[in-house]
Structure formats: structure tokens, C-alpha cells
Amino acid sequence: MLNFRNAKRFVVLGGGTAGWFAAIAMRRLFSPNIEVRVIESSKIGIVGVGEGGLLNLAHAFERYQIPVDRFMAETDATYKWGFCYEGWRTGKEDDRYFHLFAGGGKAEWTEYGFLPGFSALIAQQLPLPSYIRGFQAVAHNAPQQEAKQMVAEGRTDIQTSYHFDSYKTANFLKTIALERGVIHQDAIVDRVELDEAGNATALIIGEESLPVDFVIDASGFARKIVGNTLNAEWVSFKEHLLMDSAIPFYMPHPFENPILVTRALAMNAGWMWQIPLVGRVGAGYVYSSKHISDEQALAEIEQKLGYKIEPHKTLKFDPGCFKEVWHGNIMALGLSSGFVEPLEATSIGQMLEQLRNFERVLRAGQGIVSEKSIKEFNQANLRSWEGIRDFLRMHYDCPRRDNPFWCDVAASAMPDDYREIKQCWQERTPRMLDIENYAINGWSGVFHVINWMFVAAPLGLISEQAAQKEVAALPQASKEKVVQLLQELPSLLGPDWRPRSSLK
Ligand SMILES: Cc1cc2nc3c(=O)[nH]c(=O)nc-3n(C[C@H](O)[C@H](O)[C@H](O)COP(=O)(O)OP(=O)(O)OC[C@H]3O[C@@H](n4cnc5c(N)ncnc54)[C@H](O)[C@@H]3O)c2cc1C
Structure with missing residues (x-):
């Protein structure tokens, strides 16, 4: 079981699209006495691709009350x-x-x-x-x-989604997150300290040991924690x-x-x-x-x-994803959790769906999350990737x-x-x-x-x-609706268009 009720610090490792979206979501979810901190390194930078969204990008703007006009103006969208x-x-x-x-x-x-x-x-x-x-x-x-x-x-x-500049989007989301009270630290995380159960206790940044209650690993292709420290199982779609x-x-x-x-x-x-x-x-x-x-x-x-x-x-x-992205108090998000080629621009879409469900589980459990919920979350995430x-x-x-x-x-x-x-x-x-x-x-x-x-x-x-x-087997009233639809097509397709065959 995970208990967020006494949590003091929630850390997002990574300041790409995934990291900043996660920080905005967590800042909205938690009370102000829980710190939400993004640690990212300007020396490493972001992947700098990923410039097309799906429809759930528009839904995410609505959910997180991010003004679309401002997003479009600031990201060349x-x-x-x-x-x-x-x-x-x-x-x-x-x-x-x-x-x-x-x-x-x-x-x-x-x-x-x-x-x-x-x-x-x-x-x-x-x-x-x-x-x-x-x-x-x-x-x-x-x-x-x-x-x-x-x-x-x-x-x-x-319905509308957006094309956008990936660097400007990360900056834009960062500005929104900072306006809402997210803490930002520009540093390289060297490693994570784990307890015997495999939960993260601290992030090691040079000489500093930063205690953590939960970590979202949004470290991009570096796959710093879930991939390279926990060595989670990879499911390849190659x-x-x-x-x-x-x-x-x-x-x-x-x-x-x-x-x-x-x-x-x-x-x-x-x-x-x-x-x-x-x-x-x-x-x-x-x-x-x-x-x-x-x-x-x-x-x-x-x-x-x-x-x-x-x-x-x-x-x-x-191409593929981790079989399990959520392990104890660590969850991989974005490229850090999986990636398939950019056909149909699925990566940010999948990331937002993962984030939405993470919030849903935390909210519905009022900060208490069972192992069963984590297992079901991981199963659903993998199944979504399979889709x-x-x-x-x-x-x-x-x-x-x-x-x-x-x-x-x-x-x-x-x-x-x-x-x-x-x-x-x-x-x-x-x-x-x-x-x-x-x-x-x-x-x-x-x-x-x-x-x-x-x-x-x-x-x-x-x-x-x-x-x-299938159409011919429809009830008469529905068939008439289909006929009407076909009759409307000339206004869209040009006056010379005629149906190929009549509907019996
Ligand atoms: C070729 C290609 C095309 C793509 N096209 C699309 C598309 O059209 N649509 C779409 O939805 N997605 C697309 N994607 C995916 C998209 O790029 C990502 O989903 C999106 O940019 C989010 O990336 P991210 O935040 O996970 O990683 P990144 O943007 O790479 O961010 C990783 C962050 O982690 C930080 N970091 C890493 N290691 C450390 C460390 N040790 N210490 C501190 N900080 C660290 C980095 O500094 C960076 O801030 C594409 C990806 C590729 C490769």
C-alpha cells in the first residue's frame, strides 16, 4: 500500500513535455503543503522532437485550465x-x-x-x-x-488538436508550472537511493541527498530510474x-x-x-x-x-514499453516509460492518458493506493500500448x-x-x-x-x-437517414456525383 497523506515532497525527474505536464497535474492534485519539484538538467536538454498532439491534448488543456490562445501564441502552434x-x-x-x-x-x-x-x-x-x-x-x-x-x-x-514547437512547449509548460508554485531545480540527478522494498528514499545530486516521497521518472530516453536502476522488463514490439x-x-x-x-x-x-x-x-x-x-x-x-x-x-x-511503469513510489512517464515510432503521434497522447489515470487512482483512493490498484494500472498501461x-x-x-x-x-x-x-x-x-x-x-x-x-x-x-x-439490413427509418446523407454529398463532392447503387 502507498500512503500519500503524510507526503512532503513529490519529485518529477525531467523537464520535457512529460515532466512539466506531470508537475502541473500534481500541483493541481496536492495541497500546497506538499512540495512539487521538477529536477531537470539544462546540460542534458530535451529530446526536441514530438510536435504533434492528439485530441487528448486539447482535453488536457481544459483539465489543467491552460489557456489555449496563450499556448498557441507562445509555441508557434x-x-x-x-x-x-x-x-x-x-x-x-x-x-x-x-x-x-x-x-x-x-x-x-x-x-x-x-x-x-x-x-x-x-x-x-x-x-x-x-x-x-x-x-x-x-x-x-x-x-x-x-x-x-x-x-x-x-x-x-x-475536432482540433495542435502542432507545436517542442522546445517552446516545454518552456511554456514550465512557465505555467512555476506560476502555480512548482519548484524548479536545474541539476543532474546522479542516482536514486532505494530502501529494501525498492522504494525511492532520496535522489543524489552531487553532494546533495534530497529526500523524496514519490518520483515520476520523466527522464526521456535516459530512462534513469525505472529503466536503468530498477531494470524493469522491456516489452519490445520490433x-x-x-x-x-x-x-x-x-x-x-x-x-x-x-x-x-x-x-x-x-x-x-x-x-x-x-x-x-x-x-x-x-x-x-x-x-x-x-x-x-x-x-x-x-x-x-x-x-x-x-x-x-x-x-x-x-x-x-x-519500439516498445516497460511491462510495468509504476513500481512502489516510482513511476516512469513519457519517453522514459516507452516509445514506438512517431506514426499517428501517439507518444504525448499515451503520456497524457497515463497521467490522467494516475491522478484518477490517487484521487479516488484519497491518497491511499493499494498494490492491486498499481497492478491494474500497469496492466491497463501495457494494454493501451498494445492498442x-x-x-x-x-x-x-x-x-x-x-x-x-x-x-x-x-x-x-x-x-x-x-x-x-x-x-x-x-x-x-x-x-x-x-x-x-x-x-x-x-x-x-x-x-x-x-x-x-x-x-x-x-x-x-x-x-x-x-x-x-449491413446498411441494407438497417430498419427503414435509418435507411432513409442514410439516403439523405448520400443526397447531401453532392454539396460536398460536387454536383456530378451520383450514388453507385441504390439502397434496397
Ligand atoms: C523521432 C521522434 C518523433 C516524435 N514525434 C512525436 C509526435 O509527433 N507526437 C508525439 O506525441 N510525440 C512524439 N515523439 C515523442 C515526444 O518527443 C515525447 O513524447 C515528448 O517530447 C516527451 O518527451 P519526454 O518529456 O518524455 O522526454 P525529454 O523531452 O527528452 O525530457 C527528458 C528530460 O529529462 C532530463 N534528464 C534526463 N536525465 C537526467 C538526469 N540524470 N538528471 C536531470 N535531468 C535529466 C532532461 O534534461 C530532460 O529535461 C517523438 C519522438 C521521437 C523520438
Whole structure:
């Protein structure tokens, strides 16, 4: 059992996005007589990538009462409405599909467990964004100001997250945390002292021994405590996800406006992210080191862009997470707890979900936490990572087979759960039931089934015949709703569009 009632000091080791978010959350949770301290080293610095959020970033701003306008102004942020996948099917110029953050209202129309609106589009071989108000703004690269107005006036069915400068975001969160009474110490933590039960008693900083009651290890890839001191068990996803290297860099905007989505451009041995901020694009090539060397990767970037770049440090990683992130009075958070490649920008999203649940457990137990709660927390955290693993693996279930990388990535091991739901989609369309089990013990999961559908449908992983049958079996009133939906499409798709077949 853990007892926070007599706690005096709560320490966060690390001052990246994870560390400062954790400090803000803990400052909100604890009474002012408990010290919340961030120890980070300006000599070590932060990883400096991770510039795209998911929808739970917007929820976190709300939860922690962080003003969004101020965040946007201070971090060069832009609106992020989803992702654009370019070249993942044929590799040709016109090959692109969108994963939009569609949600709310008609996007979430559900009957008999499935989503008739999206099923009707699949039955008609239409892209899912056709149904979504606001998609034209993405496709035609509307200015940010217009997007802001559309959100304010409720003229879009797309929910908003953000692209942001990672250094400015860490600074911004630090400013907020300090304003709210978090203590900051710029120092290198040499080691942690543990008692016989494996609980942290003090952090050793040079000559100083700092007593602690709880430590969040947000030390990034250093994985200082849970990884390198406790030697926690690592669960690697490398048989399912081949990407293990990344070359980040900055580039100028390729379009007139910062585009409203993160671009994911297929490459010879992986893909390139392009994250549009106010004054620059944060970019990088993430690749499989078994298929290409670092030098070849750099050459390919420059060939693709047509100019020389100034690459940042090449990053190497083993995709996966710790089986257990919470051990006694120590918990790993952010990169320190796990990381898979940046496809779908899952890292900060998963970190925020972990943090939200940590708060929930502390709050619900009124500062008394049982071993059972910690065990369930760890199980849920691992399961959430497995959901992310399966969602990402699905992206590589794509038709490209034109070089050894795209053949190998398609042939890489499929997790059993993903294989199973994929089979079901040959008989019926996806539904929340398929992915509910990735969020257990009170967790919410990072993605909705709509997110899965926006990737599965363009990759041809959902049977059109199954969708047709499913829609045709709806009660008459619902079928009429589907017909009306299809009739509204010309205003979104242009007047020449006609339904492929009538609904019987
Ligand atoms: C290539 C790549 C692309 C990514 N893209 C995305 C994305 O698009 N979206 C997304 O959500 N995430 C992305 N991520 C992940 C994202 O970068 C991280 O989730 C996020 O930045 C949080 O990092 P962090 O705070 O855990 O670690 P860091 O930012 O690295 O912070 C670690 C902190 O620990 C401190 N520290 C370490 N050791 C010590 C010590 N001994 N003593 C004192 N201080 C110490 C450091 O000084 C630093 O302050 C990406 C990651 C990579 C590698």
C-alpha cells in the first residue's frame, strides 16, 4: 500500500513535455503543503522532437485550465485536424488519404453497434472524409485564421488538436508550472537511493541527498530510474513495427499556408513526417535500419526535397514499453516509460492518458493506493500500448510491395488481436466493440474506432460487400437517414456525383 497523506515532497525527474505536464497535474492534485519539484538538467536538454498532439491534448488543456490562445501564441502552434498519408498505396503522386479527427454529431452516429454513415460511404467506395464538414478546408489548404473561425462557428465536424514547437512547449509548460508554485531545480540527478522494498528514499545530486516521497521518472530516453536502476522488463514490439531510427530536421513550408494536417510521406525504407508550425515545418525521416543506412536515409531526404538539409542528431530506438511503469513510489512517464515510432503521434497522447489515470487512482483512493490498484494500472498501461501497436501495424497492412522494405513491412508479424479484427471486417464493418478491450481498468484509450476506420477503409481492409449488406439490413427509418446523407454529398463532392447503387 502507498500512503500519500503524510507526503512532503513529490519529485518529477525531467523537464520535457512529460515532466512539466506531470508537475502541473500534481500541483493541481496536492495541497500546497506538499512540495512539487521538477529536477531537470539544462546540460542534458530535451529530446526536441514530438510536435504533434492528439485530441487528448486539447482535453488536457481544459483539465489543467491552460489557456489555449496563450499556448498557441507562445509555441508557434497551428491547428491539427489529422494526418495525410501520401504514397502508402501506389506510391504515385496522386496517392493520398486523410485520417481526420472526425467526431461528435453525425460522425458518431451509431446503430446496432456500427456506424451506418461511414458504412454507407464504404459501400459506395467513397473516401470517409467526403462526409465530414470541414474536409474541403484541409484539402484546399485553408489559412489557419479560416480554420479558427470554422471551429468558433461550429462549421466543421473535425475536432482540433495542435502542432507545436517542442522546445517552446516545454518552456511554456514550465512557465505555467512555476506560476502555480512548482519548484524548479536545474541539476543532474546522479542516482536514486532505494530502501529494501525498492522504494525511492532520496535522489543524489552531487553532494546533495534530497529526500523524496514519490518520483515520476520523466527522464526521456535516459530512462534513469525505472529503466536503468530498477531494470524493469522491456516489452519490445520490433517484430511488428520495423522502424527503429529517425533523422529529424527543420524545413520551410512547402505550401502557401501551414497545412491543417501532419503529412506522412512514404519513403524507400519508412516515411517522412512534416509538421507545419507558424514559421517552419518540423520534419524527419523515420526508417528501418535493416533496410537503409543513416547516410542513405539522409541522401534520400535531400533527393526527395531537392535541397540540402541540416539534420539534427539521429535517434535510435527499440519500439516498445516497460511491462510495468509504476513500481512502489516510482513511476516512469513519457519517453522514459516507452516509445514506438512517431506514426499517428501517439507518444504525448499515451503520456497524457497515463497521467490522467494516475491522478484518477490517487484521487479516488484519497491518497491511499493499494498494490492491486498499481497492478491494474500497469496492466491497463501495457494494454493501451498494445492498442497503439496494433493500430500502427494496421498502417503497414497497405498494398505497396515495390521494394524489399515495403514487402518486409507488410509481411512483418501481425499481432493476434489485430489479425482477428481484420478478419471480422470481411464480414461486417468496424465498431467500438473491436477495440474496447485495449482500454481496461478505467482507461479511455487513445483512439476511437472512427480513427481506425479512417485508416482501414482507404487501405481496403473493410469489405464493401459487408458494408452494403449491413446498411441494407438497417430498419427503414435509418435507411432513409442514410439516403439523405448520400443526397447531401453532392454539396460536398460536387454536383456530378451520383450514388453507385441504390439502397434496397
Ligand atoms: C523521432 C521522434 C518523433 C516524435 N514525434 C512525436 C509526435 O509527433 N507526437 C508525439 O506525441 N510525440 C512524439 N515523439 C515523442 C515526444 O518527443 C515525447 O513524447 C515528448 O517530447 C516527451 O518527451 P519526454 O518529456 O518524455 O522526454 P525529454 O523531452 O527528452 O525530457 C527528458 C528530460 O529529462 C532530463 N534528464 C534526463 N536525465 C537526467 C538526469 N540524470 N538528471 C536531470 N535531468 C535529466 C532532461 O534534461 C530532460 O529535461 C517523438 C519522438 C521521437 C523520438
